[in-house]
Amino acid sequence: MINIEKLQVKYGDITALNIKEPIEINKGDRLGIIGSNGAGKTTLIKAILGLVNFTGQINTTLKFEEMAVHMQENNYVKTMPVKFIIQAILNTDIQKNTRLRELIDFFEFGPCLNKKFQTLSGGQKQRLTIILVLMQNASITFFDEVTSGLDFETRKKLMAKISQWYENNENALCIISHYYDELDALTNKLLILENGEVIAFGKTSELFERFCGKSIIVIDNNEKNRALTEGLNKIEAPEHLIAFPCIDSDAEISIVTNLSHNDVNYKRSDNDIEILFVNAIKQHRSGGKSKCTAIR
């Protein structure tokens, strides 16, 4: 559906994006795009949508109108209630459009229709754009940090709604997020960017195996646990955690038995995106020398 080759975006002298290997986004893909601030995530979306100058190739059969996007910031005029904005953008009547009414009900937006945009809360503003974006029913939809700035409860609820809406939906979905739980719930492929370059691209399960092993066991990073697990192979993990890579079930059982015996709480995962991400970044920064050495 979208094929990207040798894409380069520059802002003045700064190279914001430099994709060397081909990237392909296909029908039905659920792609998560992750990276630190300034990694080039939003720039990539803008290049695909033709909003920034670039060199290289973005080959697609899709027209711009067949792509939908929820930008980081979405503003509307403040001169009228949002129901008129919805009706003008979608060129439809809310009362007569069953699908739109269904979406409004689904996102519990009905009570907001007579309010002006500036009086909506952060979550309500996000839901307004989500409704408009989903009504486009585009072949591919980009969500750029939809939930940033929202409280935990609203964020969880919103992502659950989007996840539910996209069940059994064949359209492709691209999500930029700093929340790994969101990516975990909504995506099955990842594109990891750093300083404008692609660190890794592929199915989450394959990338996990490449950077972390078959599975990982995670425990709290405290003095007792550090002493207990000294000498064991570890992989990169957030500061408050210690992560052990496992190459197979036997390795897993060996660690888990040891931890249980010492009364240590643990978590097992074969898809932890945060740990996958930090290890991909670490490997990239060390020039690919820091390979995962999983426990056998």
Add this chain to the structure above:
Amino acid sequence: MYSNKMTARLLSYEIRNTIGNMFTIIFGVFFPILMSILFSNVITAQFPAAERMEVNMSIFLSLLMLIPMATLLIGYAANFSQELENNIPLRLNLFGVNKQMQLMAKLISNLIFMIGAAVVYTVVDMLFIKLSTPVIGAVLFLFVVLILIGSILLVIAHSVALIFGKFGPTYAVTMTLYFALMILCGMMGVQVSQFPPFVQNIANLIPMTYMGRDYIQIWQGHHYNITNFVISFLAFALFALVIYLLSMWKTRRKKSR
């Protein structure tokens, strides 16, 4: 979803948007009315009674030209540049409402507003200032002229806002243009005939010059050769077209290279 044509809902949205802009209402409706009543009372008192109606007419027609300039040049540019700062036109574009469709809806809604403002201005002035009754042809001519001048001014304002993308420089440029047009067209107290010849040549390429100076002849049903007036429209429209094409080029969506 959208096809590439204007819709009644988009037009209704833009009308609400225009009416919701207080700046346009103040400078496009109240300001010309107050100025014309004030000027009429202050200035006509200095003329003999026999000449007062003609002076009133001159004040009325000159300040009538403030309406398209205040609403479609200054007011629109201020409103649209603030929308651009908030990426609202881009947001609409990403929803499939293309730029030309947005411009068309804004143009029609603002013209409707401007005609409404001109009607209110005329009715109020007729109640408070002694004006001669125009011939019907002059009213139709005025209607067409207002639509054409308004359209050209809006395209200029729209393009300037697109080129700069921000309220500050857009407002500065349109304000400069506004005062330059007022001076060149003889609305600031100095007659066009008092300018040096090269400035007069420039002034003669602006339709508002003819409205302030010659339109009274059409209003009163006298014969008037409109050739130079038509040429001024073509020149003014060409100026707007060049700026518009520049703005379209600057804000185009990029394709793979």
